[in-house]
Amino acid sequence: GRQIGSAMRGHGDRVWSVAFSPDGSTIASGSDDCTVRLWDAMTGQQQGQALRGHAGRVKSVAFSPDGTTVVSASYDCTLRLWDAKAGKEIGEAMQGHTDWVRSVVFSHDGACIVSGGDDRTVRIWDIDTRQPLGDSIRHEGWVRSVSISHDGKYVASGSDDGTIHVWDAGGRQQVWSLHGHIGWVYAVAFSSDSTRIVSGGHDDTVRIWDVASGAQVGDDLRGHTELVFSVAFSPDGKHVASGSDDGTIRVWDVREAKKESGIPVEHTRDVTSVACSPDGKYIVSGSWDKTVRLWNAETGEPVGDPMTGHDGEVNCVTFSPDSTRIASASDDRKVRVWDVETRLPQIGEPLYGHENYVRFVSFSNDGLYIASGSDDHSIRLWDAKSQLQWRGPLAGHQDYVLSLAFSPDDVYLVSGSHDRTIRLWDVKTGEQMGGPLTGHTDRVRSVSFSPDGKYVVSGSDDRTVRVWSVQTRQQVGSSLRGHEGWVNSVAFTSDGARIVSGSGDGTIRVWD
Numbered sequence: 281g282r283q284i285g286s287a288m289r290g291h292g293d294r295v296w297s298v299a300f301s302p303d304g305s306t307i308a309s310g311s312d313d314c315t316v317r318l319w320d321a322m323t324g325q326q327q328g329q330a331l332r333g334h335a336g337r338v339k340s341v342a343f344s345p346d347g348t349t350v351v352s353a354s355y356d357c358t359l360r361l362w363d364a365k366a367g368k369e370i371g372e373a374m375q376g377h378t379d380w381v382r383s384v385v386f387s388h389d390g391a392c393i394v395s396g397g398d399d400r401t402v403r404i405w406d407i408d409t410r411q412p413l414g415d416s417i418r419h420e421g422w423v424r425s426v427s428i429s430h431d432g433k434y435v436a437s438g439s440d441d442g443t444i445h446v447w448d449a450g451g452r453q454q455v456w457s458l459h460g461h462i463g464w465v466y467a468v469a470f471s472s473d474s475t476r477i478v479s480g481g482h483d484d485t486v487r488i489w490d491v492a493s494g495a496q497v498g499d500d501l502r503g504h505t506e507l508v509f510s511v512a513f514s515p516d517g518k519h520v521a522s523g524s525d526d527g528t529i530r531v532w533d534v535r536e537a538k539k540e541s542g543i544p545v546e547h548t549r550d551v552t553s554v555a556c557s558p559d560g561k562y563i564v565s566g567s568w569d570k571t572v573r574l575w576n577a578e579t580g581e582p583v584g585d586p587m588t589g590h591d592g593e594v595n596c597v598t599f600s601p602d603s604t605r606i607a608s609a610s611d612d613r614k615v616r617v618w619d620v621e622t623r624l625p626q627i628g629e630p631l632y633g634h635e636n637y638v639r640f641v642s643f644s645n646d647g648l649y650i651a652s653g654s655d656d657h658s659i660r661l662w663d664a665k666s667q668l669q670w671r672g673p674l675a676g677h678q679d680y681v682l683s684l685a686f687s688p689d690d691v692y693l694v695s696g697s698h699d700r701t702i703r704l705w706d707v708k709t710g711e712q713m714g715g716p717l718t719g720h721t722d723r724v725r726s727v728s729f730s731p732d733g734k735y736v737v738s739g740s741d742d743r744t745v746r747v748w749s750v751q752t753r754q755q756v757g758s759s760l761r762g763h764e765g766w767v768n769s770v771a772f773t774s775d776g777a778r779i780v781s782g783s784g785d786g787t788i789r790v791w792d
Contacts, residue, residue: 301347310338328367353381396423429474438465456494471517480508557603566594609638653681671710696724739767
């Protein structure tokens with residue numbers, strides 16, 4: 281959970297684009313403040329002064345393959361080249377576009393640059409002369425994204441006209457016009473072997489195309505519920521990742537052209553919570569339709585009928601460590617425990633006691649206890665076998681309890697609340713460990729322990745991620761800033777070296 285240097289602060293407005301140098305030592309960023317900035321990836325410190333020259337928002341930045349040069353694309357209709365080491369502009373602005381430039385990439389040999397913009401053109405530029413190579417390539421709509429194949433033979437462009445055009449990079453002759461998306465095409469990318477193109481669009485779909493034939497490969501990849509604005513192939517070309525305005529990132533199997541571990545949309549209302557079983561066999565989902573459903577993780581098919589019994593919306597579901605039980609929390613003020621094999625309530629009555637909606641539920645790591653957090657401001661601990669209340673109510677929070685987590689050794693419980701605080705509890709006694717952990721300026725949506733139990737990470741509606749020492753109950757280092765929306769979920773990686781956060785801004789971020 282150690283932050284590398286300080287948070288990267290310096291831009292005066294929204295940051296639209298970031299890129300790593302090929303050796304991973306430097307980060308380039310472009311912002312609405314019209315500047316490009318270079319950062320030391322290890323320390324997080326800005327390298328030199330802001331690179332100024334653009335008179336409009338910087339929408340896209342990219343490094344050359346050798347890492348010596350950065351190119352930036354701007355709403356001032358120009359591209360600019362920057363010496364990454366000296367932090368100075370190289371020559372004059374590259375002019376030719378007559379409207380905003382939205383996307384720019386280097387060829388993989390570093391000899392040319394490809395750009396696309398709202399003037400409905402794709403342009404290829406010579407890196408040495410900074411002049412366009414031949415005539416521009418035209419679309420019928422704004423060009424949202426451009427990509428060049430790894431072998432340098434083809435350029436792909438996605439446009440608001442709903443098409444993807446594939447061009448011969450040398451002769452600039454159109455090879456294919458790929459039709460299928462309904463509405464704008466936001467993102468295109470080539471596979472590393474240059475044989476496939478992946479695209480994401482305003483129609484909420486991801487599509488894969490064969491470069492040789494121009495044909496779509498397999499079915500539309502459906503699962504996102506909002507526009508898809510970013511796509512990328514894995515290095516081995518077997519998988520595609522997509523990012524969407526629905527706040528999710530999805531991974532797809534290219535060979536079978538289906539969503540990997542896909543879950544059919546079977547709930548009749550919003551799905552509020554999903555969890556994978558520790559043995560990897562099942563996925564469980566909870567919904568506002570008041571049901572809990574079990575799915576085969578390999579096939580994506582439902583397992584049996586929905587689990588019914590809750591009289592209110594289901595807010596949270598989780599598996600026991602041995603994958604044999606499921607716990608669910610609901611607006612009906614109850615926690616229910618289900619048998620995975622029979623999909624029936626395991627023991628008699630549900631867990632009663634909370635006086636308001638139950639927002640969160642978690643098993644202890646040894647499977648002996650269940651913790652629940654509620655809008656009644658309390659936490660309750662239950663014996664997982666007898667389903668009788670063991671400790672509680674644990675009082676201290678002044679507002680809804682939104683998240684809970686047991687320490688790896690089950691000695692402590694951490695909670696996050698709408699009251700903006702984090703609290704640590706002794707599981708054995710139910711007593712609060714010292715005062716609340718304060719610092720967040722909005723509700724705390726997610727908390728998690730590090731694998732060694734020494735630290736807690738928290739995510740909040742204040743858009744920050746924070747790390748805390750369990751021993752001192754003080755914040756460790758600076759807040760991790762970068763998300764533009766609520767931080768809904770946080771967790772340490774299994775080795776404790778990094779933190780992963782998911783946000784309502786549609787991104788997942790990894791922090792060192």
